[in-house]
Amino acid sequence: MLALAIAPLPAAASILSYVGQCVPFAREASGVRIFGDAWTWWDQADGRYPRGHVPKVGAVVAFERSAKLRLGHVAVVSRIVEKRVLMLTHANWSRQNGERGHVEQDVTLFDVSPGNDWSEVKVWYRDSDGLGGSTYPxxxxxYGPRAGVTRELSAESPDYVASLIDAYGR
Structure with missing residues (x-):
């Protein structure tokens, strides 16, 4: 979640093979050319990119800085499942083979905000094999230049049913 100066992936490389922080991944996957820690992206986008509270494929989800996310977090919307459930693709969230930094594709994001405005969410967490008990602001x-584009962000056949079970079944 720390922003490091990392060169973009070579054109032939898969964005899914990236290992590192969330910021360079989100920048590459979305085309949103913002630098710095994830928690600064929302304010940096003001006047440069449209912002809002409606998910769109290819948009960056900007998590606030919190006790659990000291540097914030950014992820990219890969699929919209229904009004309060979507899938995102992001880097450096869950551990894979004991390591952080890997990309996870089509992860469930569930809107748990009282106003149904995506201001508070739960995120699928590989380590617990489901939505954790934590909520994140x-x-x-x-909305960057690649809004609506899913260049490797989503699998050919994402598991919508599992996503809905993750959100509503727990």
Missing amino acids: VHGFI
């Missing part, structure tokens, strides 16, 4: 969505 979200600024909103940053």
Whole structure:
């Protein structure tokens, strides 16, 4: 979640093979050219990119800084499942083979905000094999030049049913 100066992936490389922080991944996957810690993206986007509270494929989800996310977090919307459930693709969330930094594709994001405005969410967490008990504050969505584009963000056949079970079944 720390922003590091990392060169973009070579054009032939898969964005899914990236290992590192969430910021360079989100920048590459979304085309939103913002630098710095994830928690600064929302304010940096003001006047540069449209922002809002409605998810769109390819948009960046900007998580607020919190006790659990000291540097915030950014992820990219890969699929919209229904009004309060979507899938995102992001880096450096769950551990894979004991390591952080890997990309996770089509992860469930569930809107648990009282106003149904995506201001508070739960995220699927590989380590617990489901939505964790933690909720995270979200600024909103940053709509970049690749909004609507899913270049490797989503699998050919994502598991919508599992996503809904993750959200409503727990």
